[in-house]
Amino acid sequence: MNIIVTMKQVPDTNEVKIDPKTGTMIREGVPSIINPEDKNAIEEALRIKDDNDNVEVTALSMGPLQAEMALREALCMGVDRAILLSDRACAGADTLATSYMLSAAIKKIKKFDLIICGRQAIDGDTGQVGPQLAEALGIPQATYAEEICVKEDKVTVKSHFDSMIRVVEMKTPALITVTKRINKPRFMTTNGVLKGYRDKEVITWTLKDLKLNPMRI
Secondary structure (H helix, E strand, O other): OEEEEEEOEEEOHHHOEEOOOOOOEEOOOOOEEEOHHHHHHHHHHHHHHHHOOOOEEEEEEEOOHHHHHHHHHHHHHOOOEEEEEOOHHHOOOOHHHHHHHHHHHHHHHOOOOEEEEEOOOOOOOOOOHHHHHHHHHOOOEEEEEEEEEEEOOEEEEEEEEOOEEEEEEEEOOEEEEEOHHHOOOOOOOHHHHHHHHHOOOEEEEOHHHHOOOHHHO
């Protein structure tokens, strides 16, 4: 099984500052972290890998070159490979453009059974990229997951909405967005850090590598 985890490097919310003239977030000089629910997505992919044979986990992110540090952290946690989609033309992309570019990268990867995303990013809180990505790829989706069970070519997802519990069964390939309730992300180990920096690399793709329509970015 091949699992792709989408993740985003975001400013640490404790250090967020807003430009009074533009009304946009000031990112320069602000500490960055892996988006919290994306970290839950990484942990869930690694949990599935721990419980099943022949599972490969790929972390995929779109952002500036500094986002390599977030991907490197994912490698240290146990992810097998990491891909960064970075190009100045991507700056300021909205969720529709972001999902288009991520879908192009996933099509270039080709082989995948499951995509796991965090429910939403703390710097935007839209919750749109995961569902839009599923639509762009034409695959089934389940959102707000608090429990995932994988069995052969099927995945069962349990989500909790106020007083209602929803259980969805899908055939793979499929996409799932997760909440922080699904697990507690693991800490990096010394051995994991050594492997993450010594034995693994972050691959960088630009828009030329993906041959994207410039009108859609």
